Amino acid sequence: MELELRHLKTIRAIADAGSLTKAASALGLAQPALSAQLKRIESALGGRLFDRGRHGVQTTALGELVLARAKIVLPAVSELQQDAVRFARTAQETSRFRLGGTHGPLLGGLVDRLVSAHPGVPVTTYTSWSEREIAASVAEGRIDYALIGCCGASRPPDGERLEWREIASDPVFVMLAADHPLAARQEIGLAELSDEAWTDVPGDGCFADCFTAACARAGFTPTSVYETDTASCVHLVQVGRAVGLCRATFPTTAGLVTRPLAGTPLSWRHLLGWHPAARAADSAPAVFEQARAAHAQAAERSESYADWLHGGHGPLASLPPGSLHTAGAAAFHNAGQRENRHLMNGS
Known part of the structure; x- marks a missing residue:
């Protein structure tokens, strides 16, 4: 499986929520489906991103690394999308x-x-x-x-x-x-x-x-x-x-x-x-x-x-x-x- 932007968004949602249950609710997913998706993401990245416990989840060292990169990548992609939309709106009419x-x-x-x-x-x-x-x-x-x-x-x-x-x-x-x-x-x-x-x-x-x-x-x-x-x-x-x-x-x-x-x-x-x-x-x-x-x-x-x-x-x-x-x-x-x-x- 190749890592996609939606996977980074999922990781960030879990970290922000502090638990799989809360993250699943925020993402509109069933908890089993989110757990299965997280396992696939962790398999693609080579290790666990979160330690599960009775009081929620805690990011591992690998999870901290991925989250730090996600905080850079996700806003950059969002800005790229906004710039592309802006360019498309003006490309057809340059003299105005x-x-x-x-x-x-x-x-x-x-x-x-x-x-x-x-x-x-x-x-x-x-x-x-x-x-x-x-x-x-x-x-x-x-x-x-x-x-x-x-x-x-x-x-x-x-x-x-x-x-x-x-x-x-x-x-x-x-x-x-x-x-x-x-x-x-x-x-x-x-x-x-x-x-x-x-x-x-x-x-x-x-x-x-x-x-x-x-x-x-x-x-x-x-x-x-x-x-x-x-x-x-x-x-x-x-x-x-x-x-x-x-x-x-x-x-x-x-x-x-x-x-x-x-x-x-x-x-x-x-x-x-x-x-x-x-x-x-x-x-x-x-x-x-x-x-x-x-x-x-x-x-x-x-x-x-x-x-x-x-x-x-x-x-x-x-x-x-x-x-x-x-x-x-x-x-x-x-x-x-x-x-x-x-x-x-x-x-």
């Missing part, structure tokens, strides 16, 4: 862009730039509030690129399987109704909003915890936070029901303004991720540059962000062409990165 993203203006900007740069090449999108879901879709080959965000210095999901590059870092701004008493201010202290209700889009990262920690550092606990879709967040802010949290590039609309929070207590990193073994990896550098350009365009359209970059004293027009992205990165790191690391460390 399948994008997954969360809420925000950056996904639309990237779609626009890719369609303009690659006329006739299909561009499809998938959106979800879950960064983990989008990352898993890339890892499993259902989409090519993940366009997500992370709070502060937190790690992106699926970091072991995917390659991530940072597009830009932005401060988190607050959305206010245009007639809010603080709407005319250049920047607003978080503590000044202690009596407000809040609204934000959901996510499965650490942003909610970081926001709560920032409020605690400012001396208060939020009374309520409405987690809902972007359109509903905007509506709640416009009617004065809540103030909102948003990225600095968030596009304003009638009845709403965005303002920076003093001291930049919260930040948001825009990230692009892909699987390094997928064919999409070949186009990743070009997609990344298009994402950076889309972010720069979104920043240029935000008057409040441009004013923040200049300390509230200079119009966007004073910047040389193409310099906004660099200026924004420098201003953010100088004003907020140190504070955000302090916050993320829980101090």
